[in-house]
Amino acid sequence: MQHRFKSDQGGSTENATGVYLASFGAAQTVTGSKHILYTPDVDILIDCGLFQGIKSLRIKNWEAPGFEIERIGALCLTHAHLDHCGYIPRLVGAGYRGKIYMTAPTRELTELILRDSAKIQEEDAWKANRYGYSKHHPAKPLYTLTDVERCLHQFVTIEPGVEINIAKQVSMKYMLSGHIPGACSITFTVSDKKVLFSGDIGRTHSAFLDAPQHGAPADVIIMESTYGDRLHGTQEAESELEDAINSTLEIGGNVMIPCFAVGRAQEIIRILYLLKQAGKIPLSLPVYLDSPMAAAASEILLRYPEWSTLSENECRMMMKGLIINEKHENTIGIIKNKKSKIIIAGSGMLSGGRILEYLKHYAGDKRNCLILSGFQAEGTRGRALLEKTHEIRIDGQYFPVRARTVSLNNLSAHADQHELIEWLKSSSKKETQVFLVHGEPGAQESLRVKIRVTLGFEARIIREDEKMKLFDILNALAKKKTSKLAK
Template identity: 55%
Template sequence: MGRKQHNSASAVYLESLGAAGTVTGSKHLLITPSMTVMIDCGLFQGIKTLRERNWDKPPVAAASVGAMVLTHAHLDHCGYIPLFVKNGYRGPIYMSAPTRDLAEIILRDCAKLQEEDAARANRHGFSKHHPAQPLYTVADVETALPLFKVCATASEITLSEHLSFTLFPAGHIPGACSVNFNCYGKNVLFSGDIGREHSELLPPPARLTNADFVIMETTYGDRLHSAADTAQEMAMLINDTLFNKGNILIPCFAVGRAQEVMHLIYRLKMQNIIPRTVPVYLDSPMAAAAGKALLHHPQWFIIDEKECARMFSGVTTNENYEETKKIIRRRGSKIILAASGMLTGGRVLEYLKQYLPDSKNMVLLIGFQAEGTRGRALANKAPEVKIHGKYYPVRAQVKEIEGLSAHADQRELLNWLSRLAASQPRVFLVHGEPGVQDAFRVKVKDELGIYAEIMQQDVRLMLFEPAAPETIS
């Protein structure tokens, strides 16, 4: 769809350059008379047609954006930053302290993988580009990092005379925040990714009560997470697999989910609900680095520092790819946590090749599985999956534990929005698949009496025209 342009320089506009009709590539513009701000700057992931958008010329001149605010460190929210800087962005990038540490880890890892993939493609000649190039390099990440600016939550940051913002914890992962802009006297609230009301490690999302405009994620806007006891559900699946002398493979997002699952397994062992002797391997260098970084931010957790450190003690961390092969060959049942969470790449694929064809083994899916990913294929009971050019039969047990999702479900999303209902905000839905967003739109109207609009890619919408300068407080 082509971009619809409005020429009035005196109005405030909203435009989504990503995460409009999809759950990935989050990039939103708040365009004001004094400054254009970008909220999140993520990569498109999932199906090929989405990933190819990462290579398109940026739909907005990078140098025209005056500031950027990052809600959290997941790749679909921060992964495009090095390329945006490469294209001319030079403004500050504001974020919470954990997000700053985690984003650096994630961006370095992403760049390194892209460089390795391009080198592999050139060695084997399977790229249609000659030579194959990475989307960006580690050097591009190094150029972007000095622009990172840490700001405290609940502390107002001024961008211009009539534009400021405040971060509020949103759950989801450590450091994740919603962003509330005071924009020419109006409150424009970007939800970011909203976390669970009850989490293994994180406090619930902040209770915000006033907004004129809300830009809201809808990842699980059409469904409810299981009401079953997550710990008991996981324990039962682990014990059943151990009884059958199988292995448990848990694909994890390296930031957030890996640490939460580690704590849950630690708790189950301490309570003797699963055997204390079963070995647990964390085979993700990025998850290990993220875990170490998070130990520096204990105030973001609901467990104390000692327990946070103890949950790492019973886990063997592997950072060497050669050791992965040894872990696979090691006899006896084991629990493996490995990235990526949607099985799009990483060490988890090596385990998947070995474990999928054997019915004794278990694959536990614990997070959102985007369209076009191997994780979605397994969740949809595909009989086989393709890995590195070869098909592998799915004989292992595949189970989903919805209670470990980092995203709020429909009821929790409605609860979050209901606190804002009294101010009757204009609501814009982003970060969700089309059918999911429409179901949530109807639910918002029926339960809260609020009309919600679904954002479209690259369509600029006018929010309001500021009052005359002398009347703006």
């Protein structure tokens, strides 16, 4: 559906006085983040992510966005994950010529992630045409490397903690959200009101990132709710991983750890390094990083030590113990090597990437172990494996699953229910309006009820097809004048 909101409300219409909100992704689901803040001065797009997971969602990546691109005056990215930045080449391809704001690490990581995404899209289209398992003739990539290169000059780097004017009555400030390096929440000040977009909220006590920061209480909060119904486990991820590795080694199996190249891969590498240093897993156990992207992301993070709590030296030592495989052709050699090993490869939800090659060969053997370490969205292979599927489809073929699957519950880049409530408490005041995005329906409903019971707010779950008025600017200005007169 195109141009759903061609009304004269909001937008840059002269008479508009209201500020509105609408979501075009990550509404009652966890991927495809795209939210618009409509102000009288400018329409702002917050995040521009790809839908992932079930086909009915992925198909939306091919549709025109439901908003008027020509009215968007600024795109503000919270962080570099694909479900927050992966649609940018399509947006630019459809005519967006404005600025794309982000922090310095997010800029480098986004470039890396978009290039990788284009490569995967091109490879998938090529394979589908070669082996004929697509309904589309010919199968086309969602975007190409050339499309990605075209958008990079629109990127604008900004400093967190600095207020920036993006229109006459609109300014914004980024604050660290503790989710991955570079990730931020964004507060927009429109006239005298504050609207806070949480982005993805990290853990309060992360092993390598600072805790999420808070600014002045906001009038409106749009917050994520991925783990709105869950508390992360109390067992330390280190000991969970140690148990899974050692029990696999005892029976001569291999350990596969699919993970996101940015953030999660570095966290896993750090834990494996610590386990080896402490003698809890064999020092001689080979650890393969079969992900050039994770290796490149680690290099980028080394350039931004201020965004992590780890020292540069600690990062270098962690990376030194790895065998990094750059070439795809070498993957089969690693697979054929009979010795037990650990393999870290993308993608995190097994929707693509080199991990699938390992899965084809290793999933059928019950001695092997697959360790899931992040959120597994509905419809992904990761979710199916988490739910103990007996077979898995890769490149149009079914492979039996006999390998053990272990899920590391305590190793999440997202806050759990308790941490989300604490985050909201620190960011809000009595009259704050709260909207929930970025969560599956069950998680969102649990969090909505929990917020009402513990904090007394009536949080609202955003639907994809609604535009909501947040406040009126004239009223706000009039109120300001009245309160001045009263003094």
